[in-house]
Amino acid sequence: MSFPSPLSVSHALRARPGGAVDARSDLTPGVYEGGLKVWECSLDLVALLHSTTGRALLGGLPEPPGGRSVLELGCGHALPGIAAYATLLECCAVPPRLELCDFNAETFPQAALPNLLQALPNADLSRVACFAGDWLGLPAGEHELVVASETTYSRESCEATALLLGRHLRPGGVALVAGKRHYFGVGGGSGLFLEEAGRRGLVEGRTWVMDDGRSNIREIIEVRKAQQN
Incomplete structure (x- = not known):
């Protein structure tokens, strides 16, 4: 499935949920990718983005004349994307742009956009774009910040x-990828993601670890795209 043209905010708000999406299910490959569930790693990423460390990280991003741009991959409820957008609003000379993508269009009217409007009721919605479909068909474009949670399963x-x-990461930009160290039974996890990132010339930065000694270890990994000489 390829991406359609950008799904406007007004269109998304009028959309009706499709019968194939079931919030009680975590995942139905090729049908529903879990966007109606709030995944725990997304909350870890929100906490980082609102922290002093996160604010300093976002404040140091390159700022092109048209303003910074944030992309959230597999956004679902879009909590990390909204947190990043809100933090950048505080430190940008030009309001940032926010792009949200998710496999299922239903996640926008049911989750992402209501969350955005509740968190930022005065947000400039002309700076927000939503894309539904296979994320490998995401239109060309580079972003200073890309966030993703639970996309390495x-x-x-x-x-x-x-x-x-x-x-889609601009040279000098930053990606923050939140996920579990191991996804038992499905083969994913932080180590495999870093192997794949290294093959594509992405540079590993800091890693924040959440380990309570009882449940699966969760991590937020920073990767960067090297500046072009």
């Missing part, structure tokens, strides 16, 4: 995440 998703970061 399988070998295929690790490859796709790394490929998209290589394609």
